[in-house]
Amino acid sequence: MDILIDGLPATADDLAHQALVNYGAYTSFRVEHGAVRGLDLHLARLDQAAVELFGESPGEAEFRRLIALAVVGRDKAWLRVSLFSPEIGHRNPSFVGRPKVMTVVSPPPPPLATQMRVTTVPHVRETPHLKHVATFGQTRVRRAARAAGFDDALFVDDQGHVSEGVTWNIGFIQGDRIVWPQAPMLAGVTQVLIARGLAGLGLSSQTRAVHLSEIASFDGAFLCNSATPACPITAIDDTVFAVDPTLLTAIKTAWAANDPLPLAVQLS
Template identity: 75%
Template sequence: MDILIDGLSATPDDLAHQALVNYGAYTSFRVENGAARGLDLHLARLEQAAVELFGQSPGEVEFRSLMALAVAGRDACWLRVSLFSPEIGHRDPAFVGRPKVMTSVSPAPPPLAHRVRITAVPYEREAPHLKHLATFGLVRARRAARAAGFDDALFVDGAGRVSEGTLWNIGFVRGDRIVWPQAPMLAGVTQAIITRGLPQVGLASETRPIRLDEVGAFDGTFLCNSATPVCPIITIDDVAFANDPPLLAKVEAAWSAQAPQPIADHDHDEGVSRLGR
């Protein structure tokens, strides 16, 4: 794994801070030939997290520049972009300003699975709208699910609403419609990419609250994240889903129909700023 911080080789002090202070946010995705699907969404995620957690953002132009530097010369890889500040610690968390940007590059991982059996657990991530570094609860839930004979865990909030999985979003199928759950959760980039492409493959979508006790009314269900565009869920506890392979193939086609977006901002190289969204 190659790690840079603000474009320079990571120092032991910076890495030690990352290990000891669990405050920050990140996004991660597959890069192919200098481009990534949903890059605009990943950039927006970093921008939001930087402003909310640190009070200032490096901005899109700098994010793009640091990403391009990290993946230069590679045909395909996995890129993680993390935000942190060595000025923020347990005793003094008051710093407000630009966070450091850590880029780490590694080989692209395989999909999470080809089909999964999951169990529902009551859990809500802290600040669920952020992809933050506080992952203790979700790792603990995943370990417990595996120990109980399942592949993974699905989170349900205090009102009984389905929200998200440990490392993924969940979509439900009813007829020719994909239904996404509405609850406090992370708005997944892959979920958004799929939603963008559904009209192109003849499918519709909606987002609404889904209670755990109504999941059996759906025709199928699947999980999705940046490494796994579509993976059928065959059971949620004792509720089984038949899942229609051709329909799930359409969902994956909706994802693949969204072209990768170049990381390098050529317009900016020509003097045109694209900081606005």
């Protein structure tokens, strides 16, 4: 694992701050031959989070430079890009300015699972539209779900509307349509890529509120994140779903229809 801060080797002080202050945001993805699937979405996520949390963004060109520097010489890698500021702490949170960029390179991980049984849990992540580093609540909920005999947890809000999984988005299958929940949650990059590719396969998608009471009316469900293009959910609490391998393959094909985008900007 290689860790750089603004392109330079991480210092002990940098890492101590990260261990003690959980204020920041990140995104993570697979890099293959200098390209990233959904790179535009990951860069936009970083830019939005930088402005919202710190008041200023390093900008797309700098993000690209630091990502390329982190993975140089590697054909395949998994990269986490995090934003933080040593000027921000629990007693002094008022700093406004450009955050530091931490890049962490590791081998590509396997998919989250090949199938999942999940339980619904009343939970809404703090500032759910951001992929932030405060993950205590998610870890606690996943730990409890596994102790109860499930593989993971699916969040529902106080009105009973489904939102997202612990570290993934959920899609429900209704005939030849994918239904994405509409609720306070993170807009997942993989979810967007799948939706982009569905039309070319004669499938459609819809985003709407999904209440817990209607889960049994769907034909199936799957989860997705950057490490897992599509994984069937075989049960949500007591509702059991059959796995349709043909449709699951189509969902993965829709994701793969989005070509990886090069880190280097193409000049015309």
